[in-house]
Amino acid sequence: xxVQFVNKFAHSMQLKGLVVNMKKNSSIAVVGVGGQGTxxxxxxxxxxxxxxxxxxxxTEQHGLSQRGGTVNCLIKYxxxxxxxxxxxxxxxxxxxxxxxxxxxxLSKLAKGGHVVVNDFEIHPVPVKMGKEKYPExxxxxxxxxxxxxxxxxxxxxxxxxxxxxxxxxxMLGAAVKILKLDIHDWKSxxxxxxxxxxxxxxxxxxxxxxxxx
Amino acid sequence: MKQVMLGNEAIARGxxxxxxxxxxxxPGTPSTExxxxxxxxxxxxxxxxxxxxxxxxxxxxxxxxxxxALAAMKHFGLNVASDAVFPAVYEGATGGLVIICADDPxxxxxxxxxxxxxxxxxxxxxxxxxxxxxxxxxxxxxxxxLSEEFDTPFLIRTSTRVxxxxxxVTTGERKNVPIKTYAKNIMKNTNIPAVxxxxxxxxxxxxxxxxxYSNTSELNRIEMYNKKIGIICNGIxxxxxxxxxxxxxxxLKIGFSYPMPDEKIKAFAASVETLYxxxxxDPYMEDFVKSLGIPCVGKDKLPRCLELTPDIVREGFGLSxxxxxxxxxxxxxxxxxxxxxxxxxxxxxxxxxKYVGKIVATGDIGCYALNILPPFSVTDTxxxxxxxxxxxxxxxxxxxxxxxxxxxxxxxxxxxxxxSGITGLIDAVYNKAAISLFILDNSTTAxxxxxxxxxxxxTLMGEQSTMVDIEQLxxxxxxxxxxxxxxxxxxLMSTRAAVKEAFEATELFVVISxxxxxxxxxxxxxxxxxxxxxNQEKCKNCKVCIAKTGCPALEISxxxxxxxxxxxxxxxxxxxxxxxxxxxxxxx
Numbered sequence: 001x002x003v004q005f006v007n008k009f010a011h012s013m014q015l016k017g018l019v020v021n022m023k024k025n026s027s028i029a030v031v032g033v034g035g036q037g038t039x040x041x042x043x044x045x046x047x048x049x050x051x052x053x054x055x056x057x058x059t060e061q062h063g064l065s066q067r068g069g070t071v072n073c074l075i076k077y078x079x080x081x082x083x084x085x086x087x088x089x090x091x092x093x094x095x096x097x098x099x100x101x102x103x104x105x106l107s108k109l110a111k112g113g114h115v116v117v118n119d120f121e122i123h124p125v126p127v128k129m130g131k132e133k134y135p136e137x138x139x140x141x142x143x144x145x146x147x148x149x150x151x152x153x154x155x156x157x158x159x160x161x162x163x164x165x166x167x168x169x170x171m172l173g174a175a176v177k178i179l180k181l182d183i184h185d186w187k188s189x190x191x192x193x194x195x196x197x198x199x200x201x202x203x204x205x206x207x208x209x210x211x212x213x
Numbered sequence: 214m215k216q217v218m219l220g221n222e223a224i225a226r227g228x229x230x231x232x233x234x235x236x237x238x239x240p241g242t243p244s245t246e247x248x249x250x251x252x253x254x255x256x257x258x259x260x261x262x263x264x265x266x267x268x269x270x271x272x273x274x275x276x277x278x279x280x281x282a283l284a285a286m287k288h289f290g291l292n293v294a295s296d297a298v299f300p301a302v303y304e305g306a307t308g309g310l311v312i313i314c315a316d317d318p319x320x321x322x323x324x325x326x327x328x329x330x331x332x333x334x335x336x337x338x339x340x341x342x343x344x345x346x347x348x349x350x351x352x353x354x355x356x357x358x359l360s361e362e363f364d365t366p367f368l369i370r371t372s373t374r375v376x377x378x379x380x381x382v383t384t385g386e387r388k389n390v391p392i393k394t395y396a397k398n399i400m401k402n403t404n405i406p407a408v409x410x411x412x413x414x415x416x417x418x419x420x421x422x423x424x425x426y427s428n429t430s431e432l433n434r435i436e437m438y439n440k441k442i443g444i445i446c447n448g449i450x451x452x453x454x455x456x457x458x459x460x461x462x463x464x465l466k467i468g469f470s471y472p473m474p475d476e477k478i479k480a481f482a483a484s485v486e487t488l489y490x491x492x493x494x495d496p497y498m499e500d501f502v503k504s505l506g507i508p509c510v511g512k513d514k515l516p517r518c519l520e521l522t523p524d525i526v527r528e529g530f531g532l533s534x535x536x537x538x539x540x541x542x543x544x545x546x547x548x549x550x551x552x553x554x555x556x557x558x559x560x561x562x563x564x565x566x567k568y569v570g571k572i573v574a575t576g577d578i579g580c581y582a583l584n585i586l587p588p589f590s591v592t593d594t595x596x597x598x599x600x601x602x603x604x605x606x607x608x609x610x611x612x613x614x615x616x617x618x619x620x621x622x623x624x625x626x627x628x629x630x631x632x633s634g635i636t637g638l639i640d641a642v643y644n645k646a647a648i649s650l651f652i653l654d655n656s657t658t659a660x661x662x663x664x665x666x667x668x669x670x671x672t673l674m675g676e677q678s679t680m681v682d683i684e685q686l687x688x689x690x691x692x693x694x695x696x697x698x699x700x701x702x703x704x705l706m707s708t709r710a711a712v713k714e715a716f717e718a719t720e721l722f723v724v725i726s727x728x729x730x731x732x733x734x735x736x737x738x739x740x741x742x743x744x745x746x747x748n749q750e751k752c753k754n755c756k757v758c759i760a761k762t763g764c765p766a767l768e769i770s771x772x773x774x775x776x777x778x779x780x781x782x783x784x785x786x787x788x789x790x791x792x793x794x795x796x797x798x799x800x801x
Contacts, residue, residue, distance in 0.1 A: 033548065046217045050381060056217060057345075058379040061321070068765055070548045082456040083449075083523045084345075084378035089538030104545040111537040124548045128768035129759050132546040141541045 025078030027086045028175065029108040032097025033122045034069045037168025040193065041095070042073035044172055047189050048181065049077045057084035068125070070101060074108075095175050097154070097167070098122050099138050106142070115146060116174045116213060118154040118167065150174065152212040158205060166198070166205035173209015182210060218382040220375045223346035224285070224313060225250030226382070227353030231309070232390030233257050234280035237268035239632065240661035241287030242322035243376040244315035248285055249664075252673045256387065261664050261673045264598070264632040265290030269297040269312060276310040276366075277402050279393030281357050285313040288329045289597065293633070295332065298366065300404050302338050303412045305364035307393055307401075309357035312338075316372045318493045319520035324595070326519070328494035329370055333471035337416050339423050340368045340471035341432065342448040346380040352432070352468065357390075363426075365419060370470070372493065374449040374520070424472040432468030433477050439463065443485025445478065445502065445509070447492055449521075454491045456523045457532065462489075473501045482507045489514075489530070493521050552583055554766035555731030555740075555782035557655050560702035562589040563761060563786065564712045565622065565651075572620045572716070573608050577601035577634075579626035580660045580730075581653050588763045592624070599633025601625045605648040606641050620716055621648040627683065628658040628666040635690065641721050642691035649715035649722040653702075654683055656729040663733060687723050702726045705789045731782050743783035743801040745776050751795035758787040758796065 028045065032038040042058060049056040054077040061072050074086040088107045094115045096102030102117040109115060117139075126132040135141075142149050152174055158167035169190060176182050187203055194202045218226065224247050228236060236259040238248040252259045262268035265286040272282035286294060291314045298312060314332070317323040333340035341356055343349045349371070356367040400408055427433060442462035446454040451466045465481040467473070482488050482502070490499040490511035499511035514529040515521065527534055552559050562584040565574070569591060576582055576592035577600060585592040594604055605623035612619060625634045630652050641648060658664040665671045670680035688694055696718065698711040711724045729736045745766075752774060759767045759774065764787060766780035776787070776796070788796040 046379065050215065050217055055381060057381075058217065059374060060377055060379070068548060068553075069550060081380075082452040084374060084380065084452065085522055087522060087524050087536070089536035100545055103541060103543040106539055106541055109538050111539070113538075123768060124546045125551050125763070125765050126546045126549065128765060129763070130756070130769045132544075134546070135543045138543060141543050145541045146539045 025076055025081055026092045026179070027074065027076040027090055028093045028095060028179070029086055029091045029105050030073040030075065030095045030097075031101045031105040032071050033101065034071050036071070036097040037165065038071050038073055038097055041168040041172045041175070042075060044186070044189050044193055045075060045175065047193075048176070048184050048186055049075075051189070052181065052184055054078060055081045057081045059084045059086075068122070070104065072105065093175060093178055095171055097171060100124070100134065102142065103135065103138050106146070109146065112147060114148040114150065114178045115142060116150045116152065116171065116178060117142075118171060119151050120153075120155040120167075150178065150213045152209075154209070154212070157208050157212070161201050161204055161208070163198075163201065166201050169194075169202045169205040170209040170212065173206040173211075174213045175209075177210050177213050215381060215383050217379050218346045218350075219246060219379050220343070220346045220349045220371065220377065221246035222250045223349035223382050224353050224369075224371075225254070226384055227350040228283045228311070229254045229257065230350070230385050230387050231354040231357040232281055232388045233283050233357065234308070234390075234392060235259070235272060235275035235282040236285070237262045237271040237282075238285040239263070239265045239268055239290060240658055240664045241265075241290055241315075242661060243317055243373040244285050244287045244290070244313065245661045245664070246376075247313060248673065251283075252675075259673050261658075261666060263667065265294040266297050269294035269301070272310060272312075273297060273301045273304070273366075276306050276308040277304070279308050279395050281309040281390055283311045283313065283353070286315070287323065288314060288316045288327050289323065290314070291329055291332060293598070295336070298338065299336055301366050302336050303404055303409055303416060304402055306360045306366050309360040310366040311353060311356045311360060311369060312366055313369045313371065315376050316370065316494070318372050321373055326494060328497060330470060330497045331495060333368055333370075336368075337420055338366055338368045338471070339363070339469070340370055342370050342468055342470050343375060344448050344451045344466070344468070345375065345378065346382045348468065349375065350382055350384070355432075359426075363419060363423060365423075368471075370448075372449055372520070378449075420472055424475065427469045427472050427474040428476045430469050430474070433474045434464075434466045434468065435477070435481055436464040436466065437484070440484060441486045442489060443481055443487070444489045444491055445481070445498055446490070447498060450491045450493055453521055453523045453526045457526045457530075467498060470498070473498065475505060478502060479505060479507065482509075491515065491521070491526060494518075549586070550583055551586070551763055551765055552580070553731055554764055554777075554780040555784045556580070557702045557726065557728035557731065557784075558584065558653060559762060559764065559784070559786050560705055560708050561651060561653065561712075561726050562591050563790070564705060564708045565589075565591050568620075568622075568712070568716055571618075572622045575601045575605040575608060575621065575623045577623075577625040577629050578660075579629055579653075581624060581626055584624075588761055597633075598629050599625070599637050602634055602637030602641060602648070602650060605650070606637070606644065606646040609646045609648050622651065622715065623648050624651045624653060626659075627652065627654040627656070627668045628664075630683070631667050631681070635686070638687065638690045638692070645721075647718070647720055649718055649724065651715070651724045651726060652683055652687070654725060654727045657733055659730045659732070663730070683725055687725065692721055692723050696720055696722045697725070698723070699725045699727060702728050703784050703786065705786065731784070737782070740782045740801065743799070744778040744781040745783055745785060745788055745796050745798050746778065747774050747776055748795045748797055749773060751793050753793050753795070755792065758791055761790050762787050
């Protein structure tokens with residue numbers, strides 16, 4: 001079992017041409033607003049990471065069964081993972097489905113890590129009510145402060161495919177590209193996880209995601 | 214098969230593989246998904262019970278009848294169920310009997326954060342604590358076997374990060390456990406005092422046997438690495454300790470935490486230089502270790518409040534954190550919880566909010582508790598499930614004694630009414646409380662994610678069942694029919710009239726507000742294509758609609774009020790409030 005794991009691990013790493021510290025775990029913060037498909041993208045990610053031979057853990061925030069709340073799924077993977085939580089300054093990737101959420105969860109990002117953010121705004125209630133302002137300079141501020149920012153138009157691209165629902169698979173495509181996990185057969189997992197009649201659209205979305213970063 | 218599973222899903226799988234026959238629960242975060250997942254296994258007769266005491270009793274009965282049974286609840290639930298679990302410990306278990314109690318350190322979805330481990334020595338019930346999903350599955354299976362072997366119910370105590378964490382699990386097959394033949398045995402299955410006196414002795418002897426088991430069990434596992442530091446830890450704290458200390462310390466991982474393994478603790482403590490105790494909330498293990506006369510370091514370094522994290526553990530023990538990150542100076546407005554667009558609670562609280570200052574509003578547990586925030590700001594008090602009615606009776610007594618001019622309004626949802634409200638209503642009838650009770654019937658247990666309950670007549674097994682009629686029930690409790698009103702909270706005029714009557718009532722008065730939760734699938738389909746829109750020519754931009762409803766479908770866009778037609782379900786509360794007749798309903 002262990003040998004099988006190490007072989008598989010070494011194989012995938014070799015393909016990527018990376019120098020790997022086997023002790024170091026990687027982590028991802030998938031963040032967005034309820035209803036955007038963050039949970040689906042996270043579920044596909046963890047299934048793929050498991051197939052790649054990693055130990056993997058995920059924590060989700062469950063709360064009121066209510067619309068419009070902030071949603072986060074924290075994923076950690078590596079040879080052996082203990083704590084299922086991702087601490088501040090720890091995530092290799094913050095995958096933000098919404099602009100404001102990328103700023104809210106930036107504290108999770110480790111030095112040198114990547115932020116992939118969907119160029120899409122969902123206004124919180126205090127903003128809708130005119131009590132607070134939706135910050136205007138998010139991307140400028142991020143660009144100034146962090147090293148690896150990738151802004152993609154996942155919602156817009158999804159609508160071009162025919163439904164905004166596939167935005168989560170576009171985000172997934174971008175994530176696996178950034179994490180250098182694109183060698184894996186993600187398409188078979190996607191095909192199993194989405195309703196049969198939407199498989200084609202989702203596979204198309206995944207391709208777009210891969211190319212978006 | 215190897216897969217990643219939620220802790221709660223793994224508990225359900227463990228019950229399935231253990232050959233469990235009956236499972237019952239009342240929903241409560243973070244335990245809800247246990248029964249939701251168990252219901253996928255048709256071999257198990259599962260139910261949403263009306264409260265946790267009922268769930269526990271259903272399972273105790275099933276165990277006495279010879280089957281294996283599991284009851285699941287959040288920490289508050291064990292408070293409710295404790296009345297049944299205490300005697301069940303004396304009565305033992307014929308079929309394996311497992312009680313799951315999910316604690317919520319950090320109060321992610323709870324109003325307090327009690328440490329339910331303290332129940333185990335109080336109830337004298339053996340307790341097991343898993344640290345990840347694989348252990349959830351394995352420990353549930355083991356608990357069923359041990360329950361039968363030691364003739365006692367078992368408590369499995371989890372915490373949010375275990376219940377809602379997803380980790381790798383290898384699943385197995387279901388064991389076919391035959392239901393035992395039933396034989397009447399009043400010495401075992403009753404607790405009349407003459408019988409119970411002997412049984413207490415038996416319970417104490419059982420605890421000694423379980424202590425031996427705890428000392429030898431692999432559930433209490435020693436992992437020796439560096440002997441300078443020895444760490445005793447449990448559940449999720451084990452994961453944090455391992456993450457922070459790695460192989461720089463040795464571990465005694467406590468999986469069987471009542472009775473605590475005294476001999477194993479002594480041996481472990483003797484083999485390390487310094488002993489740390491890492492546990493969330495109370496010093497449950499630390500107090501036990503100290504009672505053995507063993508010095509250790511625990512709560513003087515770690516907080517008693519909220520949940521731990523690897524960073525808190527690291528900081529507590531003075532280890533340096535080398536992680537670096539980024540920060541930006543951006544104000545991020547919160548996505549505060551509000552009544553959803555189309556929420557039926559909006560209409561009733563809009564009308565009641567006009568009486569703020571003239572009423573005391575005793576509240577209860579459910580989505581409607583969000584009325585505590587602006588623009589409604591109605592609720593004065595919140596205690597526990599059912600506490601709205603009974604606290605209202607207390608307020609009414611003081612009102613009468615002090616001649617205070619504050620009418621008491623009590624608010625309770627349908628599921629909470631069935632859970633613990635009915636007894637309070639009967640008390641109000643019997644003791645002549647002149648409160649006005651609002652039963653907010655939205656046809657579901659909404660807050661925890663739309664579980665079935667007696668009003669919607671759909672069982673967890675997917676069967677159609679009797680829909681319990683709240684109006685008949687209220688009448689049956691003895692409320693005078695002339696003091697009962699049934700209203701549609703989408704209709705503000707009739708709601709306003711009922712609230713006025715409730716305010717002026719001099720006897721017990723009940724308003725039943727009936728309108729399904731807007732997020733129910735059936736409701737979304739029924740109202741498809743129906744929405745409101747602003748007639749920009751008539752709109753004077755006064756924004757009263759936004760200020761009074763706090764509806765998230767309304768927004769200010771380029772200075773004008775707009776209605777998001779995807780979120781809006783055409784409930785028309787904003788239309789009825791608009792002073793300029795500038796909102797129109799489309800469709801339906």
